[in-house]
Amino acid sequence: MSHYDFVVIGAGVIGTSVAHHLAALGAKSVLVLERGTIGAGTTSQSSGLLRTHYSVRQNVELARSSWWAFNNFAEYVGDEEASCGLVKCGYMICAPEGDKLDPLRASLDAQRDMGIEVQLLGRDEARERLPIASFDAAALIGYEPEAGFADAYLVATSFAKSARRRGVKIIEGATVTGVIREGRRVVGVETTAGNFSCGTLISTQNIWTPELAGWIGVSLPVKPERHTVLALECDQGAYTFKMPAFKDLGSPGMLYFRSYGGSQMLVSEGVVGETLNAPETEQGDISLDYVAEVGAQVAERFPAYETAGLASSWTGVYDVTPDWNPVLGNVGDVEGLVVGFGFSGHGFKLSPGIGKLLAQHALGQPTDVSLAPYALDRFSTGALLVGKYGSGAVS
Numbered sequence: 090m091s092h093y094d095f096v097v098i099g100a101g102v103i104g105t106s107v108a109h110h111l112a113a114l115g116a117k118s119v120l121v122l123e124r125g126t127i128g129a130g131t132t133s134q135s136s137g138l139l140r141t142h143y144s145v146r147q148n149v150e151l152a153r154s155s156w157w158a159f160n161n162f163a164e165y166v167g168d169e170e171a172s173c174g175l176v177k178c179g180y181m182i183c184a185p186e187g188d189k190l191d192p193l194r195a196s197l198d199a200q201r202d203m204g205i206e207v208q209l210l211g212r213d214e215a216r217e218r219l220p221i222a223s224f225d226a227a228a229l230i231g232y233e234p235e236a237g238f239a240d241a242y243l244v245a246t247s248f249a250k251s252a253r254r255r256g257v258k259i260i261e262g263a264t265v266t267g268v269i270r271e272g273r274r275v276v277g278v279e280t281t282a283g284n285f286s287c288g289t290l291i292s293t294q295n296i297w298t299p300e301l302a303g304w305i306g307v308s309l310p311v312k313p314e315r316h317t318v319l320a321l322e323c324d325q326g327a328y329t330f331k332m333p334a335f336k337d338l339g340s341p342g343m344l345y346f347r348s349y350g351g352s353q354m355l356v357s358e359g360v361v362g363e364t365l366n367a368p369e370t371e372q373g374d375i376s377l378d379y380v381a382e383v384g385a386q387v388a389e390r391f392p393a394y395e396t397a398g399l400a401s402s403w404t405g406v407y408d409v410t411p412d413w414n415p416v417l418g419n420v421g422d423v424e425g426l427v428v429g430f431g432f433s434g435h436g437f438k439l440s441p442g443i444g445k446l447l448a449q450h451a452l453g454q455p456t457d458v459s460l461a462p463y464a465l466d467r468f469s470t471g472a473l474l475v476g477k478y479g480s481g482a483v484s
């Protein structure tokens with residue numbers, strides 16, 4: 090049986106980031122096993138928004154730890170040709186009078202206390218930045234100039250390329266079917282490409298994490314939830330790359346928006362989606378009634394989009410935990426196992442930081458940011474990381 094010091098299951102943006110960071114931090118023997126192809130899981134379905142705005146303070150810290158990587162991506166992965174497709178358009182978030190107002194104010198204050206550049210905009214200033222939107226109902230508008238969006242698939246494939254350059258072996262088309270244990274310790278994996286022994290196993294399986302739960306006999310609370318993304322086209326209201334990404338806490342779907350391709354609008358809901366019976370990333374049905382319902386909410390905020398057309402649409406699946414925040418670190422008393430799952434629709438923006446933290450943890454090094462708040466046992470102790478905006482991916 091071949092031996093690797095570290096085996097990573099899954100080559101999404103999290104697994105490839107872990108592999109890159111393990112190698113960058115000096116690990117000499119790393120294997121990544123991927124059932125399909127690099128980045129083709131839920132990573133390829135991402136909307137790619139990057140912001141540090143969160144109502145859970147710990148998440149702000151995690152997002153901040155990733156920001157340098159996105160801003161200096163070529164240098165970060167050590168490849169002058171690498172790009173993460175960053176569009177640094179800024180992020181605007183607004184709330185009307187009502188139950189979202191105080192949480193927004195508190196979250197913006199917390200960001201500023203942490204030294205993050207956040208501006209409060211008047212309605213006219215907001216209109217200057219996003220002239221296609223109406224802000225008549227906005228009671229509070231926050232703006233994060235450093236934010237934007239990038240391409241999750243590009244990031245995953247770039248991390249994979251960097252990892253391979255540093256000696257990591259990545260096998261695609263290899264399914265892990267079980268773990269090999271000696272007492273409480275995980276010592277290897279069974280796969281369709283043969284068995285491998287390892288010092289530490291790192292699972293970054295996203296919606297397929299219940300497979301791991303079955304292998305080790307421990308409950309890992311995560312469910313697959315499907316979400317829909319629409320791209321709308323409107324001759325009178327092009328959404329350009331210069332216009333900020335936008336979160337409308339006042340809309341029933343807590344919609345988020347960004348430019349898509351420099352002229353179209355990408356829009357999706359930030360509330361609970363459709364729970365699936367099994368983890369799968371196949372495309373779901375998008376009914377015309379659903380498009381009309383979201384379209385009406387869009388037109389409420391973007392009047393010219395009353396007559397917009399649907400350019401394209403797709404579905405993607407979130408790995409949702411009970412508090413919509415990830416689980417990072419060890420699993421109970423199981424030794425030789427580290428997990429990173431449950432990103433609940435907001436893991437891309439955290440991926441460089443989380444990859445580094447999980448790599449540091451697996452290597453037995455101190456972590457840049459504490460993993461303690463993200464421990465699995467918070468679901469039994471009740472120390473949940475519940476966001477102030479209710480269930481949804483702002484968190």
Ligand SMILES: Cc1cc2nc3c(=O)[nH]c(=O)nc-3n(C[C@H](O)[C@H](O)[C@H](O)COP(=O)(O)OP(=O)(O)OC[C@H]3O[C@@H](n4cnc5c(N)ncnc54)[C@H](O)[C@@H]3O)c2cc1C
Nearest residue numbers: 099101102103124130131132135136138265405436437438
């Ligand atoms: C529609 C949508 C919009 C999103 N928008 C944003 C956003 O705007 N901003 C943001 O920050 N985040 C966003 N996210 C979330 C973000 O994209 C994800 O959190 C992130 O991509 C998850 O990466 P991952 O590596 O955990 O998962 P994946 O990319 O799903 O990777 C897991 C991999 O593990 C492999 N695997 C699983 N089990 C096995 C096994 N037994 N053997 C071998 N391989 C296995 C799978 O094949 C898969 O490739 C969005 C997600 C979706 C779906």
